[in-house]
Amino acid sequence: MTGNKGKPFPILLEEIRQCTLCAQHLPHGPRPVVQASPAARLLIVGQAPGRRVHETGIPWNDPSGDRLRDWLQLDRDAFYAPERVAIVPTAFCYPGKGASGDLPPRPECAPAWHPRLMSGMPQLRLTLLVGWHAQKFYLRENARGTLTETVAAYEQYLPRFLPLPHPSPRNQAWWKANPWFERLLLPVLRERVASIMKD
Numbered sequence: 001m002t003g004n005k006g007k008p009f010p011i012l013l014e015e016i017r018q019c020t021l022c023a024q025h026l027p028h029g030p031r032p033v034v035q036a037s038p039a040a041r042l043l044i045v046g047q048a049p050g051r052r053v054h055e056t057g058i059p060w061n062d063p064s065g066d067r068l069r070d071w072l073q074l075d076r077d078a079f080y081a082p083e084r085v086a087i088v089p090t091a092f093c094y095p096g097k098g099a100s101g102d103l104p105p106r107p108e109c110a111p112a113w114h115p116r117l118m119s120g121m122p123q124l125r126l127t128l129l130v131g132w133h134a135q136k137f138y139l140r141e142n143a144r145g146t147l148t149e150t151v152a153a154y155e156q157y158l159p160r161f162l163p164l165p166h167p168s169p170r171n172q173a174w175w176k177a178n179p180w181f182e183r184l185l186l187p188v189l190r191e192r193v194a195s196i197m198k199d
Contacts, residue, residue, distance in 0.1 A: 009036075009037070009038050009120045012116055012117065012120060013034065013036060016032050016034055016092060016113055016117075017032050017034070018032075019032050019092065019109075019112075019113070021108050021109065021112060022091075022093070022106040022108045022109065025095075025106060026093055026094070026095065026096065026106070027096040028051075028054060028094055028096060030093045031049075031054050031057060031093055031094065032092035032093055033049045033053055033054070033057055033058070033059050033089065033092055033093070034059070034087065034088055034089070034092055034117075035059055035080065035082045035085070035086060035087040035088075036082060036086040036087070036088060036117055036120075036121060037082040037083045037086065037121070038120055038121055038122070038123070039083040039084070039123055040082060040083065040084060040085060040086035040121050040123060040124060041084055041085075041123050041124060041125045041126075041196045041197075041199070042084060042085045042086070042124070042125065042126055042128070042193060042196050042197070043085075043086045043087075043088060043121070043124050043126070043127040043128065044060075044068075044085065044086070044087045044088070044127075044128045044130060045088055045089065045090060045127060045128065045129050045130065045134040045137075045138065046059075046060070046087070046089045046090065046130045046131060046134060046166075047089060047090050047091070047102075047104070047105050047130070047131045047133045047134060047166065048089050048090060048091040048092075048093065048094060048095050048102065048103075048104070048105040048106070048133075049089060049092070049093065049094045050062055050064070050094065050102055051094060051097075051102075053094065054093070054094035058080075059087040059089070060079070060087065063168075063169050064166065064167045064168045064169070065079075065167075067167035067168075067169075068130070068167045071164070071167065071186060071189060071190070072189065072190065072193050073190050073193065073194065074193065074197070078197060084196075084197060086117075086121060086124070088114065088117055089105065089134075090105040090109065090110050090131075090133045090134050090137055091105030091106045091107075091108075091109035091110065092109055092113070093106065093109070101170060104133060105133050110137050114137075125159075125196050126159065126160070126161075126162060126192055126193070126196060127160060127161050127162070128161075128162050128163075128164055128189075129157075129161055129162070129163045129164065130164045130165075130166055130167070131147070131164075131165070131166040132146075132147040132150075132166075134163075135147065135150050135163045138161060139157065139161065139163070142156075142157070143163075147163075147165060148165075148174075148178060150163045151163045151164060151165055151178075151181065151185070152178075152180070154185055154188070158188075159192075162188075162189060162192070164185075164189070165178075165181065
């Protein structure tokens with residue numbers, strides 16, 4: 001299987017892992033983190049790796065990942081199986097810390113790499129858009145004014161996309177303010193993921 005411009009998919013992944021496109025803006029240097037395969041059926045698009053992911057090179061290898069795996073009802077073996085699950089953040093490298101948490105994903109990354117990756121994964125059946133940056137990049141003008149409004153309108157984006165809030169522990173206030181997420185959206189998410197993973 002080849003990606004965009006006819007390159008074999010493994011070569012495309014290697015190019016991503018060697019990318020230095022925005023190195024001058026990364027206080028901890030580039031370390032692109034991505035998991036993908038032409039056979040993947042579920043795509044998880046997050047924001048950007050955090051510090052722990054940067055250090056280990058393993059996507060979602062932090063408390064946010066623990067919560068995300070619980071949402072999906074996937075154990076680590078299933079989650080880290082690239083032939084089923086692709087993990088492609090909006091930016092592949094840790095952007096560093098800002099005044100109120102991690103900085104936003106670097107804007108150069110997704111336009112440079114995402115279209116090429118998507119063209120090499122024809123089996124995708126569902127894309128989870130985790131967080132506002134992923135939603136804005138993929139939904140563009142179809143995103144609502146806020147993350148909460150976009151997630152609440154999730155039925156409008158199915159069957160291709162399913163927007164989700166970020167599972168960061170920092171979002172405890174969001175869960176309390178939006179109990180409908182666990183009551184209404186999580187069952188839909190789990191049903192669709194289970195169907196994809198068993199096929």
